[in-house]
Amino acid sequence: MAEALVNLLVEQLGSVVYHHTSEWVTLVLNTKKDVDKFRSTLKLIQNVLHDAEKKQVEDSAVRDRLDKLKDASYKMDDVLDAWNTEIGKREAEKQETQGSDAEVRFSFRSNCFCLARLNEVTRRYKIGRAIKDLNAEFTKIDVDKNQFSFQSTMHAAAVNVEQPNPRSFTSSFAKGREARPCQGMGGLGKTTFAQLVFNDAQVQAHFDLKAWVCVSDPFDVIKIAKAIFRQLGGSRVTSDELQTILDDIQNLVKKKEDEKEKKILLVLDDVWTEDDREWDSLKLQVLMQSCAKGSRVLVTTRKQEVARIMKATSDMIILEKLSPEDSLKLFYNVAFFDREQDKSNEGFGNIAEKIVRKCDGLPLVLKTLGSLLLYKQTIGEWEEVLNSEIWKVKVVQEEVFRPLLLSYYDLALEIKSCLLYCATYPKDFEFNKEILIEQWMSQGYLNVGGNKEEATQGREVFTKLVMRCFFQDFMQDALTKEIIGCKMHDTMHDFVQYLTQNECLTMEATGPHGTETSSANDRVRHLTLMSAPEGPFPSFISNLANSEILRTLATFGSRITAIDSDLISQLKCLRTLNLSRNKIRQLPEEIGDLTHLRYLDLSGNGMTRLPDGVCNLYNLQTLRLDYCHVLRELPDNMGKLINLKHLHVGDCYSLDYLPKGIRRIRNLRTLDGGTSVYCSEDAKALTFEDLRMMNPYFMGWGKCCK
Structure with a gap:
């Protein structure tokens, strides 16, 4: 991530927009000289970052240096973004006042104008001062890097290839008893095995009802019960009470007077819990007694203890690693797809056998490395993979991560x-x-x-x-x-979480303090909140991470009703805010203070209107309001969102029209309103003619307009 951040800064400093901003920082900088020096320093750091990011896996000192570099890079990105925002706002204001009587406006608002000008100069000074301070910080980082023996390398080039056709698989189903776990380490193909069983033609004919439920960690019994109900054909879950949901499931599978008993197949994929009480709360035994004889439960898990909890240790399917022969076949199918001429080449074959031995019979690893080598056309490139230092890395959570690192670094x-x-x-x-x-x-x-x-x-x-x-x-x-x-x-997923363990935090909002599923620290920049109960946005998140540096705040499976204005005001650097599918009825006006925000998802919430403050989100690129069924209107000043590219208002049944100000948004690429949002002849409304003037892209949108 540090490598990508530095690359971003180098490009920003060299872009045209910053060449037009010398007047901004002349108060504290010799702009051309200092910016050029800064960019030169970044390039020196950039040249060794690829090697440094490899070494951080096993060298904590390198990892610490990279963390400091990321901290400084994030700060600089925020400063440059603030700089760019101010310039963009000024240009937008110029466009807005074109054609107006400038002299009258100036004489009427002279005091306000002077005050605004003073504030603008103050902001410019702060931005220039911050650039100068960060320049010194990056220079020190560049000096510090010399104590390590980093190789100067450039990052890998992008790969432009066509997508291969997916392969089809067939299998036969081995008959089992009432409950059967499929156990094995990550990457062995437990889920693939279960999918083959689930989709097998004989299985399709044998069972009347089938359900596939991803369980994962944590074990959320309400969520699992609801998923089983829906998968077995239930139309709508009407309660959050576990017993009510379980009763509804039994009613689905019980024999009716004019029907035969139903045989069901229930697959519970990726079970982690070793808690008997959690497992018993699902009452699978009761469910199975309501079904016809011959019904089955199949569970996939990494833990043998799950089989004991299910009382099915004698019926456990233990997936073993692939044999050397099968490993080579799988690897060849991927690595030599459409390359028969290379498949028979003895040089490639010898290297392939050595690489396959290192993959240790793990299907996921074989597929991932095979796909990596598919795009490497020379024996020399294959030898680089075979001889990579990554194979020697020991300090990783699972052996499977080592070959995945090879594909990641490429x-x-x-x-x-x-x-x-x-x-x-x-x-x-x-x-x-x-x-x-x-x-x-x-x-x-x-x-x-x-x-x-x-x-x-x-x-x-x-x-x-x-x-x-x-x-x-x-x-x-x-x-x-x-x-x-x-x-x-x-x-x-474990692999990407391992690589982002200092920056990404996922936590369960269970109880007054929440339950962390990864370690919190003051460098967290992406916070994911799971299963927040009905009520205000949990206040304890401020104790888990430095909210002032967060760049992502997302909720999943939550029922939040309100978000506090004080919390909003802390999220100074937020780029992505996902509050979809909650129960929020009102947003605070302070939402408009999130000047860095690019993505706002409020889909599936209960607001009747958006605050006018939303129109101050100058940098906003995406606004998602799908399924906001009671949303009646959008702010009239939506035209101020001049950087908006994607506006989604599908299934907003109460929204009669879009505000006319949208016609000023020249960067709009997507206006997704389905059939529920219309143009109108109302003076405040966007018209079809406005759409024609905005962008040729919208010509196909006419079927949604009246």
């Missing part, structure tokens, strides 16, 4: 950053591709110094991560067959 900078950001999501989460891309944009990971649209580059990055086997379980559009979503393997 990625381009922007792809690394995008991959690591996935650590902010819970395990087993179904990623929406477009939402993920918009969040990557909000963090500044895309199109650094390039000419492509950020969304276009984001889709390319997503495709490359797919092809490198970092994602799995793909969801496709029914018509286009384009991938629209995916999941991440649990072991891969």
Whole structure:
């Protein structure tokens, strides 16, 4: 991550926008000289970062230096962003006043103008002073780095390849007893095995009802029970009481007067709990007694203790590592896909056998390294992978991480950053591709110094991560067959969390102080809150992380009703705020003080209107308001959001029209309103003609307008 941050700063300092800002810092800087010196220092650091990030895994001193570099880089990014924001605001104000009577405005508001000018000069001075101080800090970091024997290398280039066709699998189902765990270490293919069973034609014919539920950690019995109910065909969960949900499940599977008994297959994927009480609370024994004879429960787990809890130790399927022969077959299928001419090359074959031995029979590792080598065309490149120092790394949480590090370090900078950001999501989460891309944009990971649209580059990055086997379980559009979503393997999720352990914190909001699922520290910049109960936003998050440096705040599976204005005012550096699917009825006006905010997701909440302060979010790129069923209006001054690129207002049934000010947003690329949002002839409303004037992209939106 430090490598990507420094690269971002180098590009920012060399960009055109900063070449037009010398007047801003002349109070404290010899701008051209100091900025050039600063950029030169960053380039010296940049040249050894690739080697430093490899060595940090086993050298705590290197890791400490990189943490300090990241701290300084984040500070500088914030300063440059504040600088850029002020310039952009000034340009926007100029555009807004064009055509107006400037003399009359000036004479009427002369006092206000002078005060505003004084505040502007003060802000410029502070920004210039901060740049000068950080310049000195980076110079010291550059000097300190010389005590390490870093090799000067440049980062890997981006890989441009076409996506290979997915392969199909077949299997037969081994008959089992009532409950059967499938146990093995991460990366062995437990979930894949269970999927093959679940989708087998004989299984389809044998069972009347099937349910697949991802359990993961922590063991949330209410969430699991609701998922079982829905998977077995239940239409709508009407209660949060466990016993009520369990009764509803039994009613689904019980024999009716005019029906036969139902056989069910229930797969509980990725079970971690070793607590008998948690397991008993699900009352699977009672459920199975309500089903027809021949019903089955299949559980996947890394822990043998789970089999004891299920009283199924004699029926445990223990997945072993692949044999050397099967390992080589799997590796060849991936690494030599569409490369038959190389498959028979003795040089490649000898190296492949040595690499496969290092993979130790782990399917996930074999697939990941195979996908890495698929794009390396020479024997020399294969030998670099075989002889990499990463194989010698011992200080990692699992052996499987070592070969994954090889694939990770081979990625381009922007792809690394995008991959690591996935650590902010819970395990087993179904990623929406477009939402993920918009969040990557909000963090500044895309199109650094390039000419492509950020969304276009984001889709390319997503495709490359797919092809490198970092994602799995793909969801496709029914018509286009384009991938629209995916999941991440649990072991891969553990891997990205390991790499971001000082920056990403996931915690359960269970109780007055919460339960951390990773260690808190004052360097946390991405905070994920899980299962917050109904009520105000938990205040204890300020004790877990320095809220003033947070760049992401996200909630999942929560029922928050309000967010305090004092908390909002602390989130000075926030780029991404995801409060979707809560019960928020009102946002504080202080939301407009989050000047760095790029992504705001309020989907599925209960606001009737947005505060006018939202219109002060000058840098906002994405605003998601989908499924806000009672939202009646948007602020009239939406046109001030001149950097807004994506506005989503789908299924906002109470929203009659969009405000006319939106026509001033020239950067808008997506206006997704479905059939529930209309243009109108009302004087305050956006019209279809306004859309035609804004961007050719919206020509296809006419079917939604009346």
